[in-house]
Amino acid sequence: MKKKDMHAYNYAYEYIRDQILNGKYEPNTKLTEERLAEEIGISRTPIRTAIMQLEQEGLIKNKRVFSPTAKDIRDIFQVRILLEGFASKYCANYISEEALQRLQKCIEIGYTGTVEEVMEANFEFHQIIVEETRNPLIIDIINKMQSIIYLFRKTVVYHKRPHLIDEHKAIYNAIKNHDEQLAERLMVEHLQKDLDFSLSRINM
Numbered sequence: 441m442k443k444k445d446m447h448a449y450n451y452a453y454e455y456i457r458d459q460i461l462n463g464k465y466e467p468n469t470k471l472t473e474e475r476l477a478e479e480i481g482i483s484r485t486p487i488r489t490a491i492m493q494l495e496q497e498g499l500i501k502n503k504r505v506f507s508p509t510a511k512d513i514r515d516i517f518q519v520r521i522l523l524e525g526f527a528s529k530y531c532a533n534y535i536s537e538e539a540l541q542r543l544q545k546c547i548e549i550g551y552t553g554t555v556e557e558v559m560e561a562n563f564e565f566h567q568i569i570v571e572e573t574r575n576p577l578i579i580d581i582i583n584k585m586q587s588i589i590y591l592f593r594k595t596v597v598y599h600k601r602p603h604l605i606d607e608h609k610a611i612y613n614a615i616k617n618h619d620e621q622l623a624e625r626l627m628v629e630h631l632q633k634d635l636d637f638s639l640s641r642i643n644m
Contacts, residue, residue, distance in 0.1 A: 457494060457587060469505045472503070498587065513642070524569065539571075
């Protein structure tokens with residue numbers, strides 16, 4: 441891809457993704473290349489490539505903004521529970537001191553930060569644990585899910601799911617104390633509560 445074409449693709453990808461994540465394009469909205477090309481002011485080719493990428497990431501399905509069913513949400517969290525549960529168990533034995541300090545900082549921000557800061561700290565907390573596995577396959581799978589995960593993170597943070605940061609603190613303590621079984625169990629329970637909360641919101 442030429443540099444000019446890459447720039448147009450990146451712009452289209454970021455624009456469409458941000459409109460979905462910010463709720464400007466509502467679930468089930470049909471996205472046509474013609475309309476988007478006119479709206480963004482670029483040709484249809486980079487739009488087509490951007491849509492394909494967003495379909496791979498799960499934000500678009502059959503040219504419509506993804507509107508997850510209860511089964512979709514369960515499927516996504518099932519993958520997270522398996523991978524992040526393992527990652528927490530692994531971290532209890534192998535996490536670096538620097539990463540531990542970063543986890544602690546995330547918890548502090550979780551208690552005192554603005555909504556946007558808490559959103560970022562929530563992302564960082566989970567991402568640090570995943571990246572500390574140093575397993576490129578696990579990291580890649582989670583990274584490909586990040587746009588979808590963002591939507592659920594927004595749900596639990598903006599709607600103030602109870603005990604969210606307390607659970608992060610408990611996971612951190614289990615990892616710090618090298619209790620791998622507890623670290624895994626607490627992460628699984630934490631994500632299960634995120635799942636239950638997310639499902640309750642779509643049923644409201």
